[in-house]
Amino acid sequence: MKIVCIFVEGNNGLWSIQLPGEPQHEFDKFFNAINDVEWLKNFFTRNEDDLCSGYFRQVNVNNAVLKTFEEAAGMEDALYTYWEQGCLHRGGSLEHLFKPLHNFEYAVGFHQKSKARLRNGWLRLYAIRLDRNCFLVTGGAIKLTQDMHRPHLQQELRKLAITKGWLQEQGIHFPEDLNTYQED
Template identity: 40%
Template sequence: MELVPIFVGTNSDDGGLWAIQYNEETDEFERLFDLWANVEYLESFFREHIHDLAATSWTNDTDELIEETVFSLLDEAEELEDALIYYVKGGLAGNGLALQQLFKPLDNRIYELKPLQKSKASIRTRQRPNPKLRIYAIRLAPNLYIVTGGAIKLTHTMNERPHLVAELQKIERVREWLKSEGISEPEDLNNEE
């Protein structure tokens, strides 16, 4: 497991976005956005999870539903990446923006922010009141997050589908790894660069 800087300032106290790179070629940030831009992957995912997708649908035409959802998700992924860049840059520039305006505690019942907190990010808009994409991360500071993974979420809770349970396991594994490495504050990342 390795920490990869995605958007970071010159000083770790400035904040920024990091990602975990498991024993793979790419970090989780890059992997997610590559997957979410891959139309074949998205079509396959929605065919596999058609019952979850159809549960909130207005049509019985599976092909039409998948096609519309894929195009909507491509837009959502682009908006999510743009928002991440916007908040990171704003936080690094010190103009009052911070990633914690985008990332929220993973558990909706928790309102207190703390180090090594399990977090999630999504883009909710008036046009998209129920976003499907989630980025999962560990919060070290107000503008400092480490991406552990992400998923397409079609169900109410994460415990309902294996691919979402796997994300819960990843975020916990990364949290425990950070603890074992003594990484719990921004200055601890200075040793990782």
């Protein structure tokens, strides 16, 4: 597994994992997919039952693609804005966007599994929290259901668990460890 910096200043920032054998790191992989019309049409067609279930009101495939484009742009802007505010100590930080993975978690934990989403959005960016303004992205998904039982969401949960274990094995506990980590 590789660690790739997305935007970093000192110990603040957003990093991403790159899984062995994958040509892209997970941050780029997610944003490339959700900005690809064909990929989105295929995804929403395959998941049309969930799309029309009413969890996000009934939406057709074409409107879902447009909604996803808008939400993706908003999420990218929010990520950069919160990171920048955290670096400049202006009251905001990435922790305002990333929340604990489970809605019933209220305390910040060590290597906490986290998710970023916009209000009323279906895009999720999954990450491990290392500090208030430092997250390691493990993947992302379109979440059309209340639970995490769909195969593509289960895959994201597995990547979170694998990454958390890998960080512990590598002795990566704090943001400064990301800056000094060297691949074998």
